[in-house]
Amino acid sequence: MKSNLSRRHVFALAFLTLLPAAAPAQSGDHPDLTGAWGIYRGGRGADPKLAAPPPTPLVLKPEYAKPYEAKRAADAEAQRRGEQLANGSVRCVPYGVPTMMSIAIYPVEIIQTPKQVTIIGEAFSEVRRVYLDRPQNKIEDVAPGYYGRSVGHWEGDTLVVDTIGIKTTVNGYRGMPHSEQMRITERFHLVAPDVLHDQITIEDPVVLEKPMTYTVAYKRMPNYEMVEFVCDNNREYVDENGVVHMKLRDH
Amino acid sequence: MPISRAFLFVLAAALAAPLAFAHHSFAMFDMDKRVTLAGTVTSFEWTNPHSYIEIDVPDDKGTVKHWSIEMGSPSILQQSGWKFSSLKKGDKTTLIISPLKNGQAGGFLYTATLPDGRVLGNGPGRQP
Numbered sequence: 001m002k003s004n005l006s007r008r009h010v011f012a013l014a015f016l017t018l019l020p021a022a023a024p025a026q027s028g029d030h031p032d033l034t035g036a037w038g039i040y041r042g043g044r045g046a047d048p049k050l051a052a053p054p055p056t057p058l059v060l061k062p063e064y065a066k067p068y069e070a071k072r073a074a075d076a077e078a079q080r081r082g083e084q085l086a087n088g089s090v091r092c093v094p095y096g097v098p099t100m101m102s103i104a105i106y107p108v109e110i111i112q113t114p115k116q117v118t119i120i121g122e123a124f125s126e127v128r129r130v131y132l133d134r135p136q137n138k139i140e141d142v143a144p145g146y147y148g149r150s151v152g153h154w155e156g157d158t159l160v161v162d163t164i165g166i167k168t169t170v171n172g173y174r175g176m177p178h179s180e181q182m183r184i185t186e187r188f189h190l191v192a193p194d195v196l197h198d199q200i201t202i203e204d205p206v207v208l209e210k211p212m213t214y215t216v217a218y219k220r221m222p223n224y225e226m227v228e229f230v231c232d233n234n235r236e237y238v239d240e241n242g243v244v245h246m247k248l249r250d251h
Numbered sequence: 252m253p254i255s256r257a258f259l260f261v262l263a264a265a266l267a268a269p270l271a272f273a274h275h276s277f278a279m280f281d282m283d284k285r286v287t288l289a290g291t292v293t294s295f296e297w298t299n300p301h302s303y304i305e306i307d308v309p310d311d312k313g314t315v316k317h318w319s320i321e322m323g324s325p326s327i328l329q330q331s332g333w334k335f336s337s338l339k340k341g342d343k344t345t346l347i348i349s350p351l352k353n354g355q356a357g358g359f360l361y362t363a364t365l366p367d368g369r370v371l372g373n374g375p376g377r378q379p
Contacts, residue, residue, distance in 0.1 A: 082352045084278040092274075092300060105375060106326060122326055227326040233298035235321070236275055244275050248319045248357045249305055251293060 030154050031190050033110045033117070036226060037218035039102060040195055050195045055173075055214035064177050064207045071175070078243065086238040087175075092231035094124040096146030096170035097163050098184055098200045102216045109226050117152060117159065125229045130161050139164045144180060146170055159188040172202060173214060179206035194220035274300040274324075280349045280359040288318055289345045295338035299324050304338060304346065304360065318356045320348055327374035342366050 042051035060068055078085045089095065095103060106123040117130040130152040142149045142165030152161040163184040172178050182204040189197050196218040203211040235247040290308035302322040307315045322328055325335070338344060343366060348358035360373040 079276065079278050082278055082281075084276045090275050104327075105330075123324075227324075227329065229299045229324065229326065231300050233296055233303070234300055235303070235319075236300075244279065245353075246279060246319070246321060246351065246357055248355055250317050251305070 030112075030159070031157050032112060033159065033188060033190075033196065034112045036107045036109045036221040036224035037196055038107045038221045038224070039105050040217040040219040042217070047192075050191055050217065052197065052215040052217040056212050058173065058176060058212045059209040060176065060207060061209055068175075068177060084244040086242050086244050087171075088169075089124075090236050090238060090244050092124070092234050094126045094146055095121075096126070097128060097148060097150070097166055098172065098186070098202070099170075100124070100126040100128070101198055101200065107221055107224060107226065108218070117161075120226065122226050123229055124231065130159075136162050136164065139181060139183075144168070148184075157189060159186075161186040161188065173200075173212065176202075177207055178202070178204050181206050191217075196220070277349075277359060279351055279353070281352050282349045282359070284349055285347050285361060286350050286358065287345060287347050288320075290315075290318075290343070292338050292340055292342045292344055293317070294340055295342075297325050297335035302328055302333075304344075304363070306344070306346065316356055318348075318358065320346055320358050320360050322360045323374040330375050331372045332369070333371055337365055337371070338363070 040050065040052075042048065059065075075085050084090075094100065100121040100123070101108060101119075103121060103123040106121065108122065109120040111118040111120070115132050117132065119128045119130070120126070121128075126146070128147045128150060130150040132152050132154075134151050136151045137149055144165055144167040146167065148163045148165030150161050150163040152159055154160070161184075163186070164182070165180075166172075166178065166182055166184070168178060168180060172182070182202060185201045185203070187197075187199040187201075189199070191197050198216045198218070199213060200216065201211050201213040202208065236244050237247060238244055288306060288308045290306045292304060292306055294303075294305040296303045296305070301324055304320040304322065306318050306320060308318055309315050322333075323331075325333075345364040347361040347363075349361060350358040362370050362372055364370050
């Protein structure tokens with residue numbers, strides 16, 4: 001009995017000794033980004049430092065600028081006629097990286113673990129996985145997709161994420177074209193305990209004259225429960241001229 | 252007042268920030284126009300990418316015309332106080348909508364008066 005107690009005692013002591021050493025390695029080293037984040041617009045009375053800074057100019061190489069401007073003009077002209085020209089989202093095709101980070105007013109959810117940060121966009125239930133402290137692959141070794149391959153690391157309080165392998169059909173910032181050489185660098189940083197900035201820099205030596213940067217600001221949404229988004233009742237359809245219409249029912 | 256101040260604010264914010272439309276623009280609807288529809292719900296669909304109210308609307312002579320009314324998505328609507336159970340088949344409701352420009356019996360919701368008397372909008376910036 002006596003020896004039993006002392007063995008327990010020793011075990012408890014050993015456990016207590018280990019505990020403080022193990023705990024800080026799990027968390028506390030980095031800001032905790034886990035949770036739901038809504039698009040932060042600032043607005044009246046808000047601290048201007050917390051709002052997203054304006055984007056830098058988008059400067060395309062001339063051979064890409066011309067068709068891009070023509071497409072924007074056609075979209076604007078259609079809007080004036082009271083029509084919308086189709087894009088992927090009208091067909092319920094998701095947005096991919098980086099557009100999924102700022103869809104209307106839909107929140108994103110961040111799940112942060114020591115080895116992986118997972119980002120879920122509520123609109124279209126888009127999912128990105130950022131592998132921490134792993135090397136990035138060569139662009140030519142990544143199968144082009146909507147989310148590509150993302151790796152990340154912490155630089156002090158900033159989570160830096162590198163993404164490559166975005167399909168050329170997945171339009172970027174304001175519908176900009178891009179090549180398979182596009183590289184996206186994001187810097188996630190808390191500018192206040194509950195305000196997060198994602199500074200997004202797009203580099204593309206084929207399409208862009210110079211890199212462009214824009215920032216999305218988010219506000220923490222404590223206790224928010226993400227809403228599912230399965231596109232199973234899409235009543236918009238596209239006619240032979242590429243114009244969007246709504247299907248009607250008679251009952 | 253055809254366009255609310257809140258809506259203009261959201262519009263201005265959308266122009267300033269690089270936000271994408273979730274699904275489609277409002278080009279097909281006459282957003283400056285308001286039409287009132289009083290009738291009986293035939294179905295309320297709490298779905299993505301949009302929710303819908305299907306409604307039978309009788310005219311002065313009792314002739315019933317059916318309308319399909321588009322709303323925001325559940326995520327957007329819940330921010331205006333909507334729930335999946337806010338309306339059900341057979342409920343009497345009055346809707347204010349922006350009609351389709353092509354004159355067909357469809358539109359985009361502006362406000363709905365629920366059977367319990369509450370008036371709900373169509374997401375932030377689109378409320379009474």
